Amino acid sequence: MPPPLVIETQALRKHFGSQHALDGVDLRVAPGAIGLLGPNGAGKSTLMKCLLQLQPITSGSAKLLGREVGTEGREIRKRVGYTPELDCHIPGMVGCEYVTYCAQLCGLPFQTARQRAHEMLDFVGMGQERYRKIDTYSTGMKQRLKLAQAIVHDPEIVFLDEPTNGLDPKGQAQILELVHSLWKTYGITVVVSSHLLHDVDRICEQIIIVARGKVLVHDSLQNLKARKRGAAEVVLADRHEELRSACSRQSWPCEMLPNGHLRVEHNADSLNPLLELLHSLQLAPLEIIPSPNALEETFLQALDLSNAAP
């Protein structure tokens, strides 16, 4: 029996005057780590806000965790977490007070709320800074705090709107690792909205590409990569030229990338021909990355189709 759907929408529309932010969105999303991709202004944040009832729906219907969004908003939000893109906090509060308060707003008794607030602050890696006023936090600390307030009430699904905005590479990696663990280890469905394909590629299993208020692609990352088979990146310690020559003999386009990897277009559904070639050359690659730019290519292709449409 398939798991129950977490998000269901039918002809969902959201109009701001003459602008159609969402234009007939139909989705049926199973639990998992879901990446919501799209260029700026595509409608990703609006879709999240409509599902959370932060924006009223113009027409159509939406269900979150099996409940009707329009009529059961409070009940839904008890089981949902949200980290907005903007800096949102309650001024004058210290970090642990703030997370405790957010838990209370979801219906947790004070003692439990306080205990969970500390647990979640531990989980997101905040130390003694939790006793400082939020107004003094760095961007990285604020992002961690936003994540802590979103999961403090143990939600079944968490919406993360641009969770790595303004973070340095190390901070980005840490936040993405935490988000990844939410689904992989603890079974909490995660919906990550981002325009950074690399982030989504790293942690998500399902991809939804949105542009001009419409869903262009909704599939698993695995399927998307399968569609883009025929290329791979080979990481070698040495003997790069040897492989390049062998590829040219096979009429496989091969180029050296700036990161030192060799990109080989072997034009086959599987990696076997490439592996055989490497074997024949007695080359031991450090790593082979199949379909390395599948997501980016799918994304650009979907956008091109969307732009070409009337």
Add this chain to the structure above:
Amino acid sequence: MPLHDSSYKHWEGAHLGLWRRRLAITSNGLNACLENKAIRNLSVVCWTTSLLLVGILFAIGQLLVPDSIIIQWVENLNPQLQAFATMLTSWLAQNPGLSVRAVQNVLFYYYSVYLLRLTIFALGMALPFLITRDLASNAIIIYSSKAVSRGDYLLGKFATACGLIFLTWLGPILAAWVVGNLLAPDWSFFWHSRTVLLHILLHGLATATILSVLALGVSAISQKEKTTTGTWFVWWILGGVVTPIALQTKPWLQHLGFNYNVDQIALAIFRIGDDLRTAQDELPVLGDMLRTVSASTMQQLNSPAITGAIVGLLVAMSAAIVIISKKVKPE
């Protein structure tokens, strides 16, 4: 390696009801208000004045006891006052209902009207903690993403304003009534002053509702604390300045200030003009002295401009509700 388990833990407990979530908003708002030193000090001043009123009520109660320290003190002060004190005491003893009710009614009217000034000041200081700061920091989005609606948020903030009013105004008044009557020579004081309690509660609930809605409206005007606080104090002070001028020129202008309108409601509830008339007619010696009160003052006390006050307050509250509904949104 961390010293303790920092992994994620699931929670299995039951969620608390909606009213507890609203209460969390209220208590958080009140805590934020009380972190402000000025508001804390004002609360202390308000409760101190309550002690003064208790002292006055105790002294008045002692007038009904023939051999009380106060009567003896008055007699020792001036033997000529002895006859007057005896006469007053016996009159008060014969009309306990009238004397206790009328005296307390007048006292509590003036006490509540003047103490309200401090409360209005405290509300002005508390405006940033109601809605202004939440607007400035986008906290409305956080509230809206939790298991509370916009209505719950506003209800919580409304209760915060009401709580502050209770702390600085209605609380001290009610405490003065209870303790003042507890210290009275007779338990019957509670019974004789029951209508006063009713007046206090009516006035308190009406004023708390009105001022809370107005405070929320002004608090939602802007994201800047100085703007909202300034608007409140300018409105209050201008109302006070305009009232005497408007009385001579265009009387309806008096209703532009909320404090004048609230005062008129207090007059309509406490009806102290009736008490003054009764005292003029029935109180020996002192009644004659009270007849010197000017006709215009008696006119103001007897017929408050209640219709204008209600209309003025309804208009102001409607404007506040419109501002709140336009400004307090997640986006």
